[in-house]
Amino acid sequence: MEITTIGLDLAKNVFQVHGVDATGKVVVRKALRRVQMISFFTKLAPCLIGMEACGTSHHWAREQQAALFLHRTRSLLVKQRTQLINMMRGQLAEFGVDIPKGLERALTMARQIIDGEAAIDLPSYGVKMLAILCRQALATHVQIREIDRELQKLERSNEMARRLATIPGIGPIGATAFAAAVTDPAQFRSGRQFAAWLGLTPLQNSSGGKERHGRISKMGDQYLRRLLVIGATAMVRQFKMRPEKTPPQVAALLARKPVRVATVAMANKMARIVWALMARGETYRVGHMPALAA
Template identity: 30%
Template sequence: MNNVALVGIDLGKHNFHLHGQDGAGRAVFRKKLSRLQMMRLFGNLPACTVVMEACAGAHFTARELNKLGHVAKLISPQFVRPIVKSNKNDFVDAEAICEAACRPSMRFVAPKTEAQQTLSVLHRMREALVRERTQATNQAHGFLLEFGICLPKGLATMKRLSSTLSEHSLPPQLTQLLMRLHQRFLYLDQQLKELESQLETQVVEDDLGSRLLSMPGVGPITASLLAVKMGDGWQYASSRDFSASLGLVPRQYSTGGRNTLLGISKRGDKHLRRLLVQCARVYLMRLEHQRGALATWARGLLIRRHSNVVACALANKLARIAWAIAVKHTRYEAEPDGLTA
């Protein structure tokens, strides 16, 4: 198999389906292997290009294959799906991955480092804790409302739940259950504080993360997630490409020479997109205190457009600024009012 130039892998938990082809695109082998057998095979193969779908385990496998001297590439599953021929099976998927990778205009996903994956796990854990804390808060509000007690919104009310219960005459068993729910809320809140403190420490120590903190309205959580998703930024040809990968550019539906732009596409990482929109809203809330060309542009746009539209447009700007900071190794500096943002 010395003539193998490209190998497509359909990843699995225990079994991996491989499709190898030569430089002319002719099939050389098809194999179903375990993880150990697959790594042993690639250890004996000459250096070649290995392509996988960007899914669970893909980044780890890409790092291991790079250590063996191969060129590992990750491709988005949405670009492979249209190429699958007729009936679907794992070998057909592996072949479709090879065909998709051969296209000269194909876009690939940059493999993440161990540090980036670890930070991504930390963010996902934080999101899960936020959901659980919100669930506990809503449950407490709902249970008390059934007994005629309406609590104000906010986490502060939940933190004072024990004193609130002492002010009302409730069944003892209900009080015990609500106190148990209150203890769960306090535990989740403490876990969130510890994770956020860890995030703040990591982002300050990281070179790119510390530079992203110089952006207006961007805090440690958004800066760290931007650093994870963007990396060095060179996998994107321009700042618009990075913004488009987050779904912050208009969706296009043009035909017959008529250009039609719709709302934002909402593709990519919805968590990061939501954080950027929230950063934009924070910036707009303090717009009267902001200076520079970005503030002037935002004020002018608010006159013509709804604040929700302006927030999405500003989030698009922030994504582009973040890409420029990563690629040019600079920090954010507000431009004078006379210049365009």
């Protein structure tokens, strides 16, 4: 049974669902109670849904936007945590105190300051302000971890997010973000067009028959693009720690290109894989070769 179009009659408590396939044949006709709506449509493959334009229709259309709300909130909190830690580093540096690099080391230092385990010679006002920064940074970190757990639950409950999470470098955050933000992958003709929509393709500056490629355009969704670049950067760090695990094509790319250029190129490839999995309903396969290349 492949449903291509659904007509949904909205109501207060009981909703009527009428679904047809590509030939117009009726394949589902049933009544749903309000509590059954989300679970029913979550299990369906992407299709066209028509509903009347009324006040309650906005609520059901926004159900997918709730996942994006998680990501936007997390992005803001991560930025605030970074600002707080940078403030701590800058202020303590003026008093000759150096915080080791790395998020976990900075948070460990903040806990030690709050617990009185780190003896720092500061004026009384400085001690009070430092304690405020440390408590705020730790509280923000706890909130981020709570959102991460919610995103992991969302990944397990969403079929598309589970498939996207099989791609190396994506993870629960990237998988749920793409599943929520890209509701119709068919609007892109190819993975290349999808990568261009994310701003991961170089700008053209060609003339006189000579092709010149500039920096990436950075158009489209900045958050999704950043997730791909961060994922690619994490993969490069893992490859540096374990060179024997580095794929030959990645090793060749890192050998001839600067690290930042290589990570953006890897992010571009990851974007194409994301589109392919979303458009074709597949999962990631290591060593997969496209049909044309084969």
